[in-house]
Amino acid sequence: SQTIHQWPATLVQPVGSPLSLECTVEGTSNPNLYWYRQAAGRGLQLLFYSVGIGQISSEVPQNLSASRPQDRQFILSSKKLLLSDSGFYLCAWSSGGGNTIYFGEGSWLTVV
Amino acid sequence: EDQVTQSPEALRLQEGESSSLNCSYTVSGLRGLFWYRQDPGKGPEFLFTLYSAGEEKEKERLKATLTKKESFLHITAPKPEDSATYLCAVSYNDYKLSFGAGTTVTVRA
Numbered sequence: 001s002q003t004i005h006q007w008p009a010t011l012v013q014p015v016g017s018p019l020s021l022e023c024t025v026e027g028t029s030n031p032n033l034y035w036y037r038q039a040a041g042r043g044l045q046l047l048f049y050s051v052g053i054g055q056i057s058s059e060v061p062q063n064l065s066a067s068r069p070q071d072r073q074f075i076l077s078s079k080k081l082l083l084s085d086s087g088f089y090l091c092a093w094s095s096g097g098g099n100t101i102y103f104g105e106g107s108w109l110t111v112v
Numbered sequence: 113e114d115q116v117t118q119s120p121e122a123l124r125l126q127e128g129e130s131s132s133l134n135c136s137y138t139v140s141g142l143r144g145l146f147w148y149r150q151d152p153g154k155g156p157e158f159l160f161t162l163y164s165a166g167e168e169k170e171k172e173r174l175k176a177t178l179t180k181k182e183s184f185l186h187i188t189a190p191k192p193e194d195s196a197t198y199l200c201a202v203s204y205n206d207y208k209l210s211f212g213a214g215t216t217v218t219v220r221a
Binding site: 100 | 116146154155158199208210212214
């Protein structure tokens with residue numbers, strides 16, 4: 001069966017510091033990978049998605065970037081965090097376009 | 113432009129009191145409608161996918177239905193463990209889901 005791992009689970013970072021959130025998927029090949037952010041009281045916002053190694057699509061202009069160095073690894077990064085980057089970040093995968101998207105457990109980021 | 117609207121925002125039920133959650137959408141060319149359950153501090157857990165009007169799916173006390181403009185999630189005789197936020201999402205192209213803000217359900221014993 002497929003599993004998705006995301007870490008760290010919680011993170012408290014000062015403004016201006018870098019960020020790296022990592023996500024790996026097991027039990028499948030060539031998945032579509034996604035990074036979402038969830039703000040309190042709002043729906044999930046798609047940040048990035050990837051259909052293959054090195055292929056990244058950005059949905060919103062922001063202080064974040066994503067990379068996919070391996071088939072089942074997806075990384076969310078920032079060079080300098082802003083207070084507004086605080087939130088709940090979710091990695092997700094699907095087996096193909098239009099198919100069900102499955103989520104990881106999420107990472108709580110607090111920028112102070 | 114909002115594409116997915118969920119109502120109500122919050123729902124408080126007594127154990128055994130059945131109710132329904134609504135998800136209305138405005139996207140054209142719907143490719144699928146998805147329901148997820150999310151517990152506090154956790155990632156969303158997949159429940160159902162519906163692809164065409166008239167389709168229904170069931171899982172334990174939950175039943176999801178789909179029309180051309182909306183979907184309903186019916187909770188029959190809920191238990192306290194059904195307390196969660198229920199998210200609706202629609203797929204309108206190959207790679208993206210548009211999510212509603214969710215309905216938070218609280219079931220009291």
